[in-house]
Amino acid sequence: MTATAGSDIVTGAINRGPAARIVARTSAGALRLFLLVVALIWLVPTFGLLVESLRDPATFTTGGWWQVFTHPAQLTFENYSQILKDGAITSSFLNTVYITVPATLLVVLIGSAAGFAFAWIEFPGRDWYFLVVVGLLVIPIQIALIPVVKLYSILGISGSLVSVILFHVAFGLPFAIFLLRNYFAGIPRDLMEAARMDGASEGRIFFRIVLPLGLPAIASLGIFQFLWVWNDLLVALVFASPSNQPLTVTLANQTRQFGSSIDILAPGAFLSLIVPLIVFLAFQRFFVQGVMAGSVK
Amino acid sequence: MAAIELDSVGKVYDDGTRAVTDLNIDIADGEFVVFVGPSGCGKTTALRMIAGLETITEGELRIGGRVVNNVPPRDRDVAMVFQSYALYPHMSVRENIGFGLALRKVPKAELNRRVEAAAAKLGLREYLDRKPRNLSGGQRQRVAMGRAIVRQPQAFLMDEPLSNLDAKLRVQMRAEIGTLQRDLQVTTIYVTHDQVEAMTLGHRVAVIRKGVLQQIAAPQDLYDRPVNVFVGGFIGSPSMNLLTATLRRDEQGYVADFGTMSLQLPPAVVAARPALAGQAGREVVVGIRPEDMDDGSLAGVQPGRTLSGVVELVEPLGSDLVVHLTVDARRPQDLEDIAELAQDNSVAGTAGASDAGGGTLVVARFSPRSTVTIGQRVEVAVTTEQIHVFDLSTGAAVWDAGVPASAASN
Incomplete structure (x- = not known):
């Protein structure tokens, strides 16, 4: 069998001249400028928090964070070294990690397996079960707090990290299943x-075909879930015992006890903010369009 | 490699829709059988039942003598080429081709050797490390073929594998598939709606209509001895012209009388059709293929072998001249087969059987030396030896009295 390959190779982008590219750029320029301005405005509070966390606590009463532009000498790492020595802060930071990582992994794993089943495995009542899952999306967390507290005390896991993780997993799953089922259903x-x-068996299809092709959806779900759990205050406040409380609860307590202990709050909040940012940047590369390209037709 | 036997296989969906009825086909080891029919006729459903992707609700399917009705696809040891190719987009060409072997735990060295061999056979060697998205349509089609041949399965199932290619590539790949099948000697079932693919590739061609097998025969037999109006009209391009005539007996045998014109049936045609006696004096459907008609001024006008018509359209193809003309005859209206054929033809873009003015539109293939022009009245010389006669009420071809319509020439 002979092949006349070579002439019919499809390469990526169309090769355009520099002039054409400049024209394309400038026509989108106004929009880009607008987006840039919006992004900068959104970044101001974050930047302010960063600067504040780096200022000498003694200067807090003299004025806002923008003073560093005229008095750069105010900057110091002292706040950070203080909170890293503070046992309450570091252990609650670790608690946040211990809660968030399993709560995210479990939701992604169970959600993708269930999403695959709802999308591609035929079983009786499948669509009814899925409708129930969709229905669960609209149940507010607050309704479940008291019954679950009672349930946990019966089970004897009140106050533990497991109790917080289980609650997050339970309330993360409906959305996870909904999102992944719909994405997986789009696979040809x-x-x-x-x-x-x-x-391939169903299991192989799941691991070798569906999971790799579902990565964009799985990555975005992972980020969502990670952010929700990482930033959660309410669930942890209700379920976690003092020794198991995450960073959000510890930081909230600072305001209560000392009025305004900004030297702890600012670096603590920034620490709590930087981790999701790193996670987002790490997973961002999975957001790719056209995963299916070249598959069918 | 194995024989495939379909024994009264049928498919009824849960909602009661019937897709396939009582399919009886024995496919020999190494044979290339083509399922052909208009879209929605059940040919793909039949193929998917053989693959195991669709449950069989009636009858028995045997591959290599083993009943496989309830065997899942992975244990049937057949490979399938999908219309859409269905390549795994996240895997390289090498991984795509080797996937089936990897799942079967074939040792790494042997897997590589077999993938390389398949790729070499298909001219894919330089593309082994590319992703499907960086391949052209023809190359993707080859990868889909490679995925099938590398497994050395009992049978190949191909579901319209060429329908996404452009015309030129389709002709090339068609030839390559034919060669490949001859080399590998693997039992192959090929589904298509394109009768040219069916005729050129198949050792035997099965014509399916509305889930029912009409006829299965070698391509030339199908063309020469269609069992009914549907097969006659479906095979051949442009398709067979169908006209209503009264079958009259005269001293020389039989005459097909169209009203103002008539054709004498030659002795050979009559001898081959003992059942004609039963149709004498009745209305029948006469089928004349376009290639059996020529310009009377070139081929000579003889009584009993000539029709007359007015030229409506001339399509020069170089090799011949496709001439649409209206003749003073009636078209059989009542047969369901014909309505369906007309619909199928208009979809395919070939000459439809629509009526123009007072007569019936027929399509003829004239010699390119013909000089007919639009609006001209021409005498058409008909090769009456190739004429086909069908029963007007059933659409069945008139041959021996005892031969039932759908089981003939198996």
Whole structure:
């Protein structure tokens, strides 16, 4: 069998001249400028928090964070070294990690398995079960707080990290299943059937076809879930015992006890903010368009 | 490699829709069988039942003598090429082709060797590390083929594998698939709605209509001895012209009388059709293929072998001249088959059987030396030896009296 390949290779982008590219850029320029301004405005409070966390506590009463522009000498790492020595802050930071990582992983794992089943495995009553899951989306967390507190005391896990994790997983799953089921349902049926013809079991199809192709949805779900749990105050406040409380609760307590202990609050809040940012940047590379390109037709 | 036997196989969906009825086909080991029919006729459903992607609700399917009705696809040891190719977009060409082997735990060295061999056979060697999105349509089609051949399965199932390619590539790949199948000697079932693919590729062609097998025969037999109006009209391009005529007996045998014109049936045609006696004096459907008609001024006008018509359209193809003309004859209106054929033709863009003015539009293939022009009245010389006769009420071809319509020439 001969092949006349070579002439019919499809390469990526169309090769355009520099002039054409400049024209394309400038026509989108106004929009870009607008977006840049919006982004900068949004960043001001974050930047202010960063600067504030780096200022000498003695100067807090003299004025706002913008003073550093005229008095750069106010900057110091003292606040950070203080809170890193503070046992309450570091242990609650670790608690946040201990809660967030399993709560995110479990939701992603269970959610994708359930999403796959709802999208691609035939079983009786499938669509009814899925409707129930969708219905669960609208139940507010607040309704469940008291019953779950009672349930936890029966189970004997009140106040533990596990109790907080379980609550987050339970309330993260409906959205996770909803999102992933709909994304997985968009994977062409032919791909599943081709894998089945190739000899794959349902499990293999899930791990070798659906998970890799579902990465964009799984990554965004992971980020969402991570942010929700990381930033959660209410659930932790209700369920976590003092020794198990995450950073959000500890920081909230600072305001209560000392009125305004900004030297702890500012660096603590910034620490709490920087981790989700890193997670977002790390997962961002999975947001790719056209994962399915070249698959069918 | 194995024989595939369909024994009264049928498919009824849960909602009661019937897709396939009583399919009886024995496919020999190494045979290339094409399922052909208009879209929605159940040919793809039949293929998917053989693949195991669709449950079989009636009858029995045997692959290599083993009943596989309830065997999942992965244990049937058949490979399928999908219309959409269905390549795994996140895997390289190498991984795509080797996926089936990897799942079967074939040792790494052997897997690589077999993937390389398949790629070499298909001219894909330089593309092994590319992703499907960086391949052209033809190359993707080859990868889909590679995924099938690398497994050395009992049978290949191909579901319109060429329909997404442009015309030129389709002709090339069609030839390559034919060669490949001859080399590998693997039992192959190929589904298409394109009768040219069916005729050129198949050892035997099964014509399916509305889930029912009409006829399965070698391509030339299908063309020469269609069992009914549907097969006659479906096979051949442009399709067979169908006209209503009264079958009259005369001293020389039989005459098909169209009203103002008539054609004498030659002795050979009559001898091959003992059942004609039963149709004498009745109305029948006469089928004349476009290639059996020529310009009377070139081929000569003889009594009993000539029709007369007015030219409506001339399409020069170089090799011949496709001439649409209206003749003074009636078209069989009542047969369901014909309505469906007309619909299928208009979809395919070939000559439809629409009526123009007072007569019936027929399509003829004239010699390119013909000089007919639009509006001209021409005498059409008909090769009456190739004429087909069908029963007007059932659409069945008139041959031997005892042969039932759908089971003939199997």
